[in-house]
Amino acid sequence: MKYSILSLLGLVMVFTSCNDSGKKSSNGALASNNAEKVYVAPGEQDEFYAFLSGGYSGNLTVYGLPSGRMFKEIPVFSQFPTSGYGYSEETKPMLNTSFGFVPWDDSHHPDISQTNGELDGRWIFINGNNTPRIARISLKTFETEEIIEVPNSAGNHSSSFITENTEYVVAGTRFSVPIPQRDMPISEYKGNFKGALSFISVDPEDGRMDIKFQVLMPGFNYDLSHPGRGKSHGWFFFTTYNTEEANSLLEVNASQNDKDFIAAVNWKKIEEYVNNGGGTKVPVNYAHNVYSDESHTATSTMEKEVLTVDPTKIPGAVYFLPTPKSPHGCDVDPTGNYIIGNGKLSADLTVHSFDKMLAAIEGKKFDGEAYGIPILKFEDVLAGTVKSGGLGPLHTEFDGDGNAYTTFFISSEVVMWKLGTWEVVDRKPTYYSVGHLMIPGGNSRKPFGKYVVAMNKITKDRYLPTGPELEHSAQLYDISGDKMELIYDFPTHGEPHYAAGIPAELLAPKSQKIYKLTENKHPDAVITSDDTKVVRNGKEVHVYMSMIRSHFTPDNIEGIKVGDKVYFHITNHEQDFDVPHGFAIIGANNSELLIMPGQTKSLVWEPKRVGVWPFYCTDFCSALHQEMQGYVRVSPANSKVDLSWSLD
Ligand code: RUQ
Ligand code: CUA
DSSP states (O other): OHHHHHHHHHHHHHHHHHTTTTOOSOOTTOOTTHHHHHOOOTTOOOSEEEEEEOBTTOSEEEEEETTOOEEEEEOSSSOBTTTTBTTSTTTGGGGEETTEEOOOOOBOOOEEEEETTEEEEEEEEEEETTTTEEEEEETTTOSEEEEEEOTTOSSOOEEEEEOTTSSEEEEEOSSOBOSSOOOOOGGGOTTTOEEEEEEEEEOTTTOOEEEEEEEEEESOEEEEEEEOOGGGTTEEEEEEEOTTOOOSOHHHHTTOSSEEEEEEEEHHHHHHHHHTTOSEEEEEEEEEEEEETTTTEEEEEEEEEEEEEOGGGSTTSEEEEEEESSEEEEEEOTTSOEEEEEETTSSEEEEEEHHHHHHHHHTTOEEEEETTEEEEOHHHHEEEEEEOSOSOEEEEEEOSSSEEEEEETTTTEEEEEETTTOOEEEEEEOSSOEEEEEOTTTTSSSOOTTEEEEEESOOTTSSOOOSSOOOEEEEEEEOSSSSOEEEEEEEESSOOOOEEEEEHHHHGGGOOOOOOGGGOOOTTOOOSGGGOEEEEETTEEEEEEEEETTEEESOEEEEEETTOEEEEEEEEOOOSTTOOEEEEETTOSSOOEEEOTTOEEEEEEOOOSOEEEEEEOOSOOSTTGGGOEEEEEEEOTTOOOOOEEOOO
């Protein structure tokens, strides 16, 4: 049976891959008035922001809907030479981890902060999958403000989803591991590894994250998760696969059980237990990195302890809901009653009912247990089954009008169906192999059900070829009518997994324009001309510099020697929107710096050769941008040339 499913997957993949290929300039899917629906005329602005995860770019990209125009790439887990993130002295600490400096990650699931279950547009969170981390990004500055490493986790994938009032950002582990990590035979996985589900509290004022507790679950794979909302607020739902606890050839060995589970976690109950002194503190080592936009500087602190919770010690904390065929996506509808488990090896969708779950718990309708956690009877929690006729369901979003939309990877389509009656109302092909989809607010109590964005894994013939590597492709569907209409394709950067969208009017008015120079608390800032100087401290030289259209102060520096370590601390004195200046110097082993108005950033340069070396502004900032340059004289290590510098 197993093998037949797998070979079927293979067949359908071959089939969909060939689908439509070689067709030129086909716009059969598009009626001509669709062009108007996505056309945002020059000078006009989009209706929605869309934040698409970058996947293996490690970052987050910002697009407009419906135009599909990309506005910005926000560096999160990856060094980013375009701005100097992860290269500047101020931002290097953001990428610190217990494994040292890790300048890359795989970012999957962005989620916007909520109040009362509605998007509040304060922050967006995203997970680093590979070296487990959660980042918080300000939606005022569009900068990464905080990254917290998640200990005891591995493959931080059922993350980063937030609860209805942003009480917690939740991070579940995909791979179970020995906790604590230790040297042991892999073959002893079963029964010995554990899966940590981390509940990271978010300060309601400044957003600061703190790992409140970790639930140590049986050694399954915790794939995806979503919060309860409305009536199910206080619960969190996680899909699992590999309940077989296989440690090799999972392709076959983790598909033995007909059903895996959705884990329903009553976090309110666990929070109460913890607040009353429950749980066990265990020694760990993880980095907590916080960026201040007053000092324009990040600090990294190593934390040494985390509170773990054994769920079997808290009656009623966790239940398992049997869910067929290695479920992937785990989605909760806007009312909070329906929990959808997308069995990625099946055609049907399983919908569980929160009300029925509570009744089954009440009536103790258990079907055994797994490692002390009660398993509820499938029939008792099942609300319905969506017989879609598609294959390979992955993720579901909601429009707020009683409809759900599910992506099918294998049959390459988005299927629209009705909550409650489970009937399929519409289906539209995607090109090709769709993963996630996104409706702005589609993971909240109040979706804005006008568009759905499908994020496709395979691009093939959609755009002009660019060699073997193609960008992934998104497709935009208009869902304001009774049926879905494909209206647009646009390429996306990296590999978007999930995305989050929000009406522009909720963010745009709050977007920060400049940093006030008078509020700059960077210890090395140049605020007045008295602060401009060059200071030698042994082999270290600190240059305190300012920049304004169109010169650097100082712009001539002498007395630097081969073997010195030169720190340029540069403050941008502009106080106008959209006037950054850049800084680059020949032979630097990092990147340029792009410095926003009112901001200070620092770059290290280690001159290796005698000479007179230029530096310049990298951002075309005025008609005299080319004049924005300077020289550093580098003398031999033993030279007697005194430090000197020019002032205006
Ligand atoms: S996953 S394509 Cu990383 Cu969200 Cu399902
Ligand atoms: Cu400053 Cu170009």
